[in-house]
Amino acid sequence: MSIVTPKSLTQAEDEGRPRTFELPQLLQARTGKMTRELLLNPGDHGLGMTPESLQAETTTVAACGYCATGCGLRLHVRDGQAVGLTPETEYPVNLGMACPKGWEALEVLAADDRATYPLLRDADGEMKRVDWDTALTTFTERFKSIQSQHGNDSVAFLSTGQIPCEEMAFLGALAKFGMGMLHGDGNTRQCMATAVTAYKESFGFDSPPYTYDDFQQSDCMVFVGANPCIGHPIMWERVLRNPNSPEIIVLDPRRTETAMAATQHLQLRPKHDLAILYAITQHLIASDLIDHEYVAAHTTGFETLAEHVASFTPDVVGPAAGITADAIRRAAESIGQADAASLWWTMGVNQSYQGTRTAQAMINIALITGNIGRPGTGANSITGQCNAMGSRLWSNTTNLFGHHKFESAEDRERVARILDIDVDRIPDQGSWSYDRIVEGIRRDEIKGLWVIATNPAHSWIHQGDFKELLDKLDFLVVQDMYASTETAQHADLLLPAAGWGEKEGTFINSERRYGLLKKVRKAPGEALADFQIFRGIAAYWGVESMFADWTHPEAVFEKMQAASEGRPCDISGIQGYRQIDQSGGIQWPWTRQDAASNDVPPQQRRLFADGTFYHSDGNARLIVDAVAAMPEPPDSEYPILLMSGRGTVSQWHTQTRTSKSKVLRKLYPQRPYVEIHPTDASLIGVRNGDTVSVRSRRGEIFVTAMVTPTVQRNQAFIPMHYDVTNQLTLSHFDPHSRQPSYKDCAVAITKV
Structure with missing residues (x-):
């Protein structure tokens, strides 16, 4: 991949700034060191761009700044300013694909409500x-x-x-x-505290083990509380490129876009995911679909795990969770019989009052079936930001x-x-x-x-x-x-x-x-x-x-390298920003020893191939816990359980940026809405498009009713992106990660 990299703005390009902008001179007076050039410009760190080359038309590749997929975007630069972009075809993350947010990444920089002065x-x-x-x-x-x-x-x-x-x-x-x-x-x-806590307790370090190539290598993929079709569409595109006709199992209360594409959808009652995962584990053990050699050599706690899940049989868990026992058994056998099974989760698990243990239940399944450290395997947290x-x-x-x-x-x-x-x-x-x-x-x-x-x-x-x-x-x-x-x-x-x-x-x-994030426009x-x-x-x-000596970002990167050396996240072998740029990104760890034996970091690397984890004994921990009751279940006054999450592929978090794009705004409903099951809507006399009141013990909002069978009876869903959603949500937290549980609170819905 041949990449040219425009660097930071030159002093000449800053001459158009208002004369009232005196911070560089003030700092120089205070410190005697911080000149205008140092303050405003990180400087040239050897990536080959000169002020003269900034005047020509060129392109450069930078990582997208929305979600943690980390796509490569090719920025088209004219006279020192990015004027357009296209997805980078050779970047190992997205392989020439981009979601609508990535396509509009430059547009949102020109919004009228930018903060332009203190x-x-x-x-x-x-x-x-x-x-x-x-x-x-x-x-x-x-x-x-x-x-x-x-x-x-x-x-x-x-x-x-x-x-x-x-x-x-x-x-x-x-x-x-x-x-x-x-x-x-x-x-x-x-968004991620639960995954961090789960990995640290189970593996000994916060260490997602996978690489995106695993989406294309699995023959069985399990998605729990994840809707990558909407939340991480480029990852879902990688799933669609899988040549193995994989079994796709989705655990989700809603019939999401990802669930619609699944071969098995376990449409459970909300917050029964931990119990179902324990039931899957129980059936794996009872059916002897366990990699006993791997368990003995690389894990600690199997006997406790087996004893804990013994009572979580599919026949017991299925009816309580709103699915059949056979559905649980089929999912377990699909995982246990697969050559390469992977389990994936995101906010539906992380944003839960028992999220850490739910994530660890997936980690347990991967470990006891030997599905870790090999292509197409892993217990894999999909990161948000x-x-x-x-x-x-x-x-x-x-x-x-x-x-x-x-x-x-x-x-x-x-x-x-x-x-x-x-x-x-x-x-x-x-x-x-x-x-x-x-x-x-x-x-x-x-x-x-x-x-x-x-x-x-x-x-x-x-x-x-x-x-x-x-x-x-x-x-x-x-x-x-x-x-x-x-x-x-x-x-x-x-x-x-x-x-x-x-x-x-x-x-x-x-x-x-x-x-790499690159400076291709003036603020x-x-x-x-x-x-x-x-x-x-x-x-x-x-x-x-x-x-x-914290003079520019790459100087700080060198300090990060020194601090990482000898640790699981070691990046001491990276040869500066230039190598990251030339390599299409570099996964950690990449140590001095790695660099000494290989000049070019492989583009796809996964952890734990040798079965050695980061606890002192080298073993992973199998961790279990009691299933907790829902803190605020529906009752006669508030009979509906409200869930929240991603709405459309064109929205992002609080819409601080996505709302600035005319294109993106056309791709999602401008008015907040609530998804209601047709039977529930009929009982309260609501039709699609009506305005309804949604009221919890904390507040009341007025939104548009979207009548749809994708949610179950006595359940409702509002996208998290709208400014009213969190007027309703309940302050309760996972006790281990202290992550908020946004996905469950009791509400009443009435027609206005």
């Missing part, structure tokens, strides 16, 4: 434009004042899975080591930099040595989880909050409660590329940030592949890359010397 709320409550000096001075003075009055741990941050690894690393290091914050978590807590995996490794939230442990003195010493900082600056305890930070606001323990590239006033569970809590804060800073988000409306200070295509760094996709107005905002804050806070 905004500060005045004494009258109005947001007014200020210069960067005022913004960063206010940021520093207000947060330092809160910390001096209430302690360092009275200020927290909420980050994201939407910014590059290098920016996550900078944010975490700045907040934790520079500013003295103890608490910070990311919105990846809302474009860089949720990067957040998991580098954000300094739940794990110390590089998936070290805050509690380990040895790990703290190692990280301090690599980053050349005083070890006493590294906290010896981990952060509160997202929900605990929110509760800290309620208890007046958190007085200041810094929100970066996320929109919790829309996405956090029990939305009305959270919005009230935001207004309790003494100081709220929102750093975002759009000024119009629900969270930005509550901000005391808004810092305008560059978006995808306007900065550089690396993303890590679902299959552990580092891909509008005075907006800066988050990386440069963090540099500015470090200077104004007075810790610029701690980050003196």
